[in-house]
Amino acid sequence: MSKERGTSNVPMIMGIIGGVLGIPAAFCSGACASVITSGSASSGEIGSFYLAAAIIGAVLGFIGGLLGKKSPKVAGILMLLGTLLAGITLIAGNMLALVVAILFLLGGIFCFTQDKEEVTS
């Protein structure tokens, strides 16, 4: 049975750096969201939502990066999902999330556009 394998290290580098920066970005997002909505009754819940979204995004992007060569399509989807989740947390005004989202986006695009080679197993 033949399978496709990626050849570029770019998704891996983007995924790892984005993932490790995504964790502090997640805490910033949670805190920023709580501060912005501090007047409302659901301030804590909003903060928790942003925190969870950013952490899940960072983890998905990190895993996607590691799988960039092994399963390029799955990795690309995971990294774009990571971009989306990191992008959502930008609303809270956390600029580190912008860096993370850009890294994941570039990694995701590279996953789909990199040269691929057929492997038989």
Place this chain on the structure above:
Amino acid sequence: MHQYLYLSKGIKIPLYNLFIGIGVTFAFLYLDKQLIEKKIDFNKDRYLYYSIIISLFFAFLGAKLADIFNKNLRVSLNNFYRGGFTFYGGLIFGIIAFFIMNNFFDLNNRYYLNLLVPSLVLAHAWGRIGCFFAGCCFGKPTGFILGVVFPENSLASLKYGVGTAVHPTQLYEAFFLFILFFILISKVFFKKRISVYLISYSIFRFFIEYLRGDNRGYFFLSIFSPSQIISVFMLIIGFILFQWDSINCK
């Protein structure tokens, strides 16, 4: 000590995380290079990555829990978020998870652990440079020429006073780990990588603990830190593996 790299007014990148990222990246690049050199089958290569991803999750969990345990804190979500990492906790949890996942995917534990050890050392070395920038894992006060004065808001200055030079134990460890990495990849027989790593790192860690000035945690024996007790166990395991490999390599 520079905790952040300022890209612009609103964007500051934590250097601790950045250096961990650089270390993990180099670690995976080196692992990839080895997988190509050893001509590992594509499916096994992919299963190895699944195994590593799951192990990394448990290593993260273990490093956090060990830190909570070391500092005698209550296990809570808040302490989990705010606490630091303990390398040995991550190593033990990570290796156990790696063995379980390898058995699940039918991968050879010893072979892949030998393959992984240099990458682990490389990531750890870069991580220690990150520790230096973050100002954690600092040493005891010293008049030695290599002593480093951390800024006034740092953990070392809060503990020993502003302007006190302390041992840069983070850099000692990073230097040792880089040397160990080059020895492991160039001088050590492939089958003996794990044992050489366990022996050398545990001996180094046991003695560097005497120079560490940060909170070393509590255990039932107050003369030794938890890391020193784990080092002794690691040393024993390392010697047993070394002997075992010596007999089997003949």
